[in-house]
Amino acid sequence: MNQFVRELLAGNAAHAAAFDGRFDDLQEGQTPRAVTVCCSDSRVLQDAMWDNTEPGTLFTCGNIGNRVIQETDEGTVVSGDVLYPLAHTGTETAVVVGHTGCGAVTAAYEVLINGLDEPAGIEHCLELLKPHLAPGIERLPDDLSREAEINRLVEYNVDRQIEHLRNSTDVPDSVTAVGVVYDFQDQYDxxxxxxxxxNIDGETDVDALQAAHPEIESRIERLWEY
Known part of the structure; x- marks a missing residue:
C-alpha cells in the first residue's frame, strides 16, 4: 500500500475516534446552514478556513474555478450539487469562495490571451469560465502586472457566479448569496x-456593503471596483 495512503488512513482513525459521537443527530438527514462553492485547489482548506469541525453545518462543493454552473441540454443552469441543498434541505445561504492565484482563472486567462491546449476534461471546465471572464479582461486597467490582473479576475469570476445564482429561477428567493475571496498571497489587508x-446579493460597492453590514466592515474589501 502507498505510504501516504497509509498515513491518510491513520489520520482518519484519529478523526473517527474524535468524531464518533458527533453524528448521532444526523443519521436520518441533514439541514446544513450554508452551501459553500470552493475552488478545489489543494491550498484552499474548505472546512478549516471557517474553523468548522461540526458535521452537518456546511454542504461543501468543490471544483476548479468555484463554478456554480453546468451545461445541460436546456442550456446553462445552476449545478445540481450546488442547487441540491438550496432546493431540498432548507439551506438559505450560498457562499462562493474564490482564492488568490486561482489556477483555473489563470488558465482561462491564458486561453483567452495566448491560447492554451488542455486535456478535454479541463478544457470543458475552462469553457464554462471563458465566456464570463472575457468581458472582465476587456475591462482591466492597462498598468497592471499579470498577477494583479489574475487576482482582479478572481473577483470578477466570483461576481459572475453570484450573478448566476441570483438569476436562476431554480434558486429560492430566500437564499442569500455571498461572494468571498480566500487570500494566502498577501493581496488583501x-x-x-x-x-x-x-459581494452580497449582487452588491459589490465596498462603501455600500460596509454601510449595510457594519458588523463585518473590516472584512469587506475588494481589489477591483469596476
Missing part, C-alpha cells in the same frame, strides 16, 4: 488565510 467579503 489582513493575515494569510483570511476571507474577504466582496
Amino acid at each position: 489582513g493575515k494569510r488565510g483570511e476571507i474577504h467579503v466582496i
Whole structure:
C-alpha cells in the first residue's frame, strides 16, 4: 500500500475516534446552514478556513474555478450539487469562495490571451469560465502586472457566479448569496488565510456593503471596483 495512503488512513482513525459521537443527530438527514462553492485547489482548506469541525453545518462543493454552473441540454443552469441543498434541505445561504492565484482563472486567462491546449476534461471546465471572464479582461486597467490582473479576475469570476445564482429561477428567493475571496498571497489587508467579503446579493460597492453590514466592515474589501 502507498505510504501516504497509509498515513491518510491513520489520520482518519484519529478523526473517527474524535468524531464518533458527533453524528448521532444526523443519521436520518441533514439541514446544513450554508452551501459553500470552493475552488478545489489543494491550498484552499474548505472546512478549516471557517474553523468548522461540526458535521452537518456546511454542504461543501468543490471544483476548479468555484463554478456554480453546468451545461445541460436546456442550456446553462445552476449545478445540481450546488442547487441540491438550496432546493431540498432548507439551506438559505450560498457562499462562493474564490482564492488568490486561482489556477483555473489563470488558465482561462491564458486561453483567452495566448491560447492554451488542455486535456478535454479541463478544457470543458475552462469553457464554462471563458465566456464570463472575457468581458472582465476587456475591462482591466492597462498598468497592471499579470498577477494583479489574475487576482482582479478572481473577483470578477466570483461576481459572475453570484450573478448566476441570483438569476436562476431554480434558486429560492430566500437564499442569500455571498461572494468571498480566500487570500494566502498577501493581496488583501489582513493575515494569510483570511476571507474577504466582496459581494452580497449582487452588491459589490465596498462603501455600500460596509454601510449595510457594519458588523463585518473590516472584512469587506475588494481589489477591483469596476
